[in-house]
Amino acid sequence: MRNSIEKKILIPFIIILMVSILIIVIVFVVNGYNLLLDNHINISYRNLEEMILTIEKVNDDIKDEIGAKDFIINFYKDLGKNNLIIFSDDDDEILLNTVLNNNFIEEFMNEELNKGPESISVGNYIFTYQKYDKWNWVIAYGLNRDNLLIEVMESQQYIILVALIALVFSMHASIFITHNISKPIKMLAEHCNKIVADGIYKDRIEIDRNDEIGTLADAFNNMLDTVQNNTDRLIEATKFNEDILRNVSAGIVTADQHGSVISINQTAENLLIPAAEKIGLVKECLHEQIMETLNTKMKINKILAFDDEHGNKKYIDVTTSLLIGGDGSISGAICNFNDITERKRIENSMSTLDRLTTIGQFASGIAHEVRNPLAGMKTSIQVLKNRLCKEDNDMIASNKKLLNGVLFEIDRLNNLITDLLNFAKPSFPNIEKTDLMGVLDKSLNLIGETAKKNNIKINIDNNCKNTVAYVDKAQTEQIFINIINNAFYAMDKGGTLNISFNNCSQKEKFIEVIFHDNGCGIQSQDLAKVFNPFFTTNPQGTGLGLSVVYELVMGNRGEIDIQSAVNEGTKVIIRFPINGGSNEN
Template sequence: MNKTGFLKQAPHRQLEDLRTLYRSALRLSESDDLIEALFQIVADDLVSAISLKRVLVLYYDKKQGKLVCKACRGFNSHDVFPPLSFEKVNGLLKRVYSSHEILNVIQVDSSDSKGLSTSTECRILEQDYVGSEGQRRQAINICLVGKKATVKNFPSWAGLKEGSAFLLEEEDQTVKDLLGGRSSFLILPVIGNGNFLGYILADKKSSDIPVSYCEARLASALVTYASGLIARAIRQKEMIDKIEEQNRELKVIQEQLAESLEHSEYQKSFYESIIQNLRSGLVTMDQYMKISHINRSAEKILGYDKGELLGKSIRTILPEPEKVEDCVLREQVEALDMDCGLISEMTMRCKDGCELLVESCFSVIVDSMQDIKGLSCIFRDIKEKKLMEQHLARMERLASLGELTAGLAHEIKNPLAGIDGALQILSQSFSNGSPEKEVFKELFGQIKRLDQSVHHLLEFALPAKPNLLPLKLIDIINKTMLLVSTRIKDEMIETRVNLDSDHPTIQGDPHLLQQALLNILLNALDAMSPGGLLEIHTCWAHKADGCSRIKCISRLNRSIDKGVRVIVRDSGCGIDPKNIDSIFNPFFTTKNHGTGLGLSITHRIIEQHNGTIFVESELGNGTVFIVNLPAD
């Protein structure tokens, strides 16, 4: 076929090529974009649309660094194509990878063979690759293989672009392993979006019949279009894989966060439980001295609900907060020990206005940058501690004083008995009604008074052991009231007695308890002028209302103990505040008569019964004694 005939057939060939491309593009577009499906369609189209017998599609797996067979057509069923390491790729495949251009390998034999000659029907070398001006028309490179291959096989060789045609005398072992020693074949690079995706190797039925330029160009067009779809499918798969990987990572992070959150919630709950169950009160403040947290013990000690204190100034509970507020300032922080805090005794103001003595520890709250964020205050009510300390100190003093008093009483009692006996003998020498007899009578009265004082000293120094019996306090009170009823009547004292008959029995010595109560009543009568008011109440602290109805008792002493209580209130002159802490001390008295042992003995008797006694007084407004005895 001459050049003119070839040109006349070109439009018909171009039309067929376009139809082939259209059908292939249609099939590729209708696929589900699975990479394997696209490779299969490309292989099918290369076999059906072009006179190619065998097609091998190799996909470059970047993660594994290997060439993996994705499709093959025309090979035997027993042919196996294991993954090929891309690092071992060399020769023709490496050249195609570097150039990203098609390579048509042509076997050149003797002129009388079936191989290439200048009279080959398709005139592949003379017309397919060289235009009218002798320039290459398409980026399809030529490789001539065989011992007979020379430049003479291609008359227009000199007109081709340098490097687009070359001779290969040595056999390519990699291609031989794949195609089994085929002499003429086509290598097409699969390039999508500028990225190398793999190779397609193809040949014809006869091993030495080369692929024509038009066939190679059509194959290139099919592969080029398919490469874009494959690249898109790969990119989508990579995106899906990346999204799935990110989802897995997010799930792991979510699980870790959930676990961390659960752990944090557990720790928060754990520490909150510790804080809330502390027996000591805890209050935290921010840098503006606003209360930010308060535990249950603090609520109970101070009488507030949490909501009443949160966000309020620390002044709400501290009578003198300025001593503490200065400590939060940077220049004043040295006032607080960063390790131990500031430990001190102070007063706190309760909700009802009472001031409570507490032992407190103020500590600085800092963040991770060691910046001060506020203060924390741990405190505990030391009322009982102070009472115990006072009790122990009192017991030590009384023990020493008791030994001294006992010895002194005996030293006085014995000579006093001798004096009394001698005076009895002397008085018999005088008749009744004589002046001398009256003098002796006065002497005997003074001796009796002194003997009673010595008796009180011995009672104080050597107290009798109580004989405990189950009894009702009401009975003791009624009997004691009879003992002072005459004096109450004579001094026109108004009495208000409110005895709760519902309280339980107690274990007590009736004689000692009567003596203790009598001392309290006598002390009250001594403090009042004629026409005064004496109130006696009893209550059981276990009951819901307790002694709350006795308004003369402070909240402090109203809740100090649980048990049966006796409250004695007088309208007398009251006790000077400077003397209030001394009234239970032995020999302390503000009266012109008496030994000052009455209330001290009363205190001792109440302690022997495991009870407590307190006094509250306001100068000019009377005094209240509160006796608490444990119930059965």
């Protein structure tokens, strides 16, 4: 590297000098060549004019044309002029040739020639010619370009010598200048390498210059002072942050873009280090959740349950999210988790208490709902007992009607008991990645005939890029079917059910499904009761449909809200988590 800085400065500098001097030499040579060529051509023109005048004079003095021609040919032969050509334009007979290369003469003679004087280029020769029309002669001088170039080089040899001397001096000057520039730069580079190797910023570079390099050295020393101060502050801040991470109650693990652990705080070590096979499974689950966050680019919250080394149930609330730098780039993922075993125990106790309270409400409703159909069944059976004792055919139709009534009441009891069991027993959803649009399509296929039968139009509006949520697929289907059936009941004379999918503005943690019908609506005083067990406005209903829906939505970490106006319709809004639920941090 130390030598390369000199080469990077010296070699381009020398190349520029060489190219510049070479261009100057070429310009001188080309200009000299062109001047010499123009001079020779002008001389040839003057010689041609003199020859034409001489031929005119001889032609006037000697009346015999043949004798005059012979005199001219012999005269110029004896004169010994070089590169002179005289030929007849009638039969291309060469009368006089002092040009050595006959091939170019033949090419020249084959050209279409004007009266002249003109010049024409043939190969390495330039011919200047003029016609003498009285004898139909062409008189020309041939100039060899190669001879002209040699003559130019001989005349410009001193210029070339001066250029070579200038090049040598320029190269020496370039070496001196390059060394003068590169030496302080090499000193800077060596000092930087020393800092990198030793990590010591206290040493300063000494360069006593008043130019830009001196300014650079001063700036470099100032930069070292700034770096030293910033490093000291950074070390203090790092120690402070380490103290915070060491004493924080939450376990924190950071990973790079490939899922490899970068750092882990003391709390996380204390939670994960107690060696046991179950703890190993927890570590694996944490790694899987980190990789899921890196792959989906989404924040994920899950609760992990496992047995500790003593066989006690433990719960860990785990949240993973992306590590995003100030420039928006993703550098990895962060996982923070808390031991929520005690909180979970309290929640389970409260849930049990709430369920017992709800079951108490069921008891009073069941006593009323079951007593009425049983009373009807008892009365019908008593009547049947009396009538069936008689063989009267007229009573068959009436008996059949009573029997159908008994079957209907029995069906009511079965439906009531089914809803009661679904609501009363604990439901553990199987949370998985679910396409809500697919679940809705399946639900509509199951009850689509009811919509056609009741003249109900269904519109679906999807405003989401995707409709994927983390829910129990079967329970979600049950939720949709119950809500759609309630909407169908509210629109018994026909109507429109609008179903839409939207992303919530609340950090986009939920996907929102809205069921909006234009049915009879719900009285304002009844809105607060719609989720109570056995509350219904449908004489044929059990009053457990929306109670079951509420339980299922809550079990899937969702939210549900109902808005309604009498004679305008009802809007049911359900929000499902797209990355783990509403308890994300």
